[in-house]
Amino acid sequence: MDLLQLRYFQAVARYEHISRAAQELRVAQPSLSRTIARLESELGSPLFDRQGRRIRLNPYGAMFLRHVERALSELDDGRRAVREARDTxxxxxxxxxxxxxxxxxxxxxxxxxxxxxxxxxxxxxxxxxxxxxxxxxxxxxxxxxxxxxxxxxxxxxAREEVLLAVPPGHWLDGRESVTIPEIADEPFVTTRPGHWQRALLDRLFAAEGLTPLLSCEGDEPGASQDMISAGLGIGLIPAMSREVGTETRVPVAWVEVEAPDCERxxxxxxxxxxxxxxxxxxxxxxxxxxxxxxxxxxxxxxxxxxxxxxxxxxx
Missing domain, CATH: 3.40.190.10 (Periplasmic binding protein-like II)
Structure with missing residues (x-):
């Protein structure tokens, strides 16, 4: 058993997919498969359940992975510590x-x-x-x-309130607050799943048994206010955007959301x-x-x- 085998096993266990792991490791797929097979032979137990081209980490593999990750992490930390001690x-x-x-x-x-x-x-x-x-x-x-x-x-x-931003002239422009059911049919500018704005929007609507209507999904939250100002929809924006530098930001109207924990x-x-x-x-x-x-x-x-x-x- 060598270090290369362990790193190959870690990558395959993470993806549960030989070709994806091979792509990350930049090795040929047959070579990676042979390496995993040799490792299983040395351990005397299969580490994956195989069904055609699909593989799944089995209980033995999950057990071994915990030890492998600890060992490799310690080695990586040691290499990093030596490098940094050597540097000025x-x-x-x-x-x-x-x-x-x-x-x-x-x-x-x-x-x-x-x-x-x-x-x-x-x-x-x-x-x-x-x-x-x-x-x-x-x-x-x-x-x-x-x-x-x-x-x-x-x-x-930090902990900050999250507000609803709407385009100037929107029917909510001038309102102090709004409930989620009131905006159930409004198109939202938001981020893709995985970002906090999307998670907050989905949670607030789910609490009311609703699903938000999306007009735009993106990966950079900083662009949301510009799109809202342009009339592409409404959206959830941290209160700090309202509190500072209003002269240098695109114009939007701000409305409080009557929902628990509408904050970041x-x-x-x-x-x-x-x-x-x-x-x-x-x-x-x-x-x-x-x-x-x-x-x-x-x-x-x-x-x-x-x-x-x-x-x-x-x-």
Missing amino acids: GLGRVSVASETLLTVTHLMGSFRADHPRADVRLFQSTVQEMDRRLRTREVDFCVASQPLTGTNLDSVEL VLTLVWSRDSYLSEAALKFREFITGTPFMAHRLGLPDARREAGEAGEAVAT
Whole structure:
């Protein structure tokens, strides 16, 4: 049994699909199949149930995978620790966020304070965040939805109300609040499944036994307000977009939603078992030590109140 066999097995177990795993590993499919067969022969037990071209991890494979992932993670952490100890910098910190605009000013402030840190940023859905943390591709996730992985620690960064944005002149323009049943037939501008706006929209409608009508689905929440202003629909937008920089943003009207927990909760999430470089430790201290909203707004002094901001950012 060698390291290559274990990494091949990990990829096949993740996809439960030989050709997809081979594509990720950049190896020929027959070669990958032979490697898995040799591993099963050495262990004396099949690790997958096979039905034609379909494979499924069986109980023996699931048991073995837990040990393989721990072993490979330890090896990856050891290699990373040696590399960073050898370097003159602080090492690398990798962060995943559902939308890059949420953390743009934050990451810029951190790099300005720690120029020797190697900072990497990834845009990810909540499903990708779980995978990236599990495979240790990232150190932290800035998440707007709960992550379901095991051995995760988190700290709440911010909590903000989510409002309904409507085009100027819309029949809701001027209303203070609205219920979900009142807007059941309105077309919504939202994100694809996996993003927090879509999850919140689906949850609010499901609580009323309804399904939202969608006029536009996208991958970048920051574009929603522009599309709403253009009359393509209505949508859920964090209240911070209303509170700052109205002169530099496209015009929309804001309405409160009469529904429980119509809010966005941002959390910093990390795996408690993962190795954290000096840069990662400093990043965690940095992001949790000052008001997140101030960072998010790009204030010159991040410790000032968020309401003093003069520049808007799309959320």
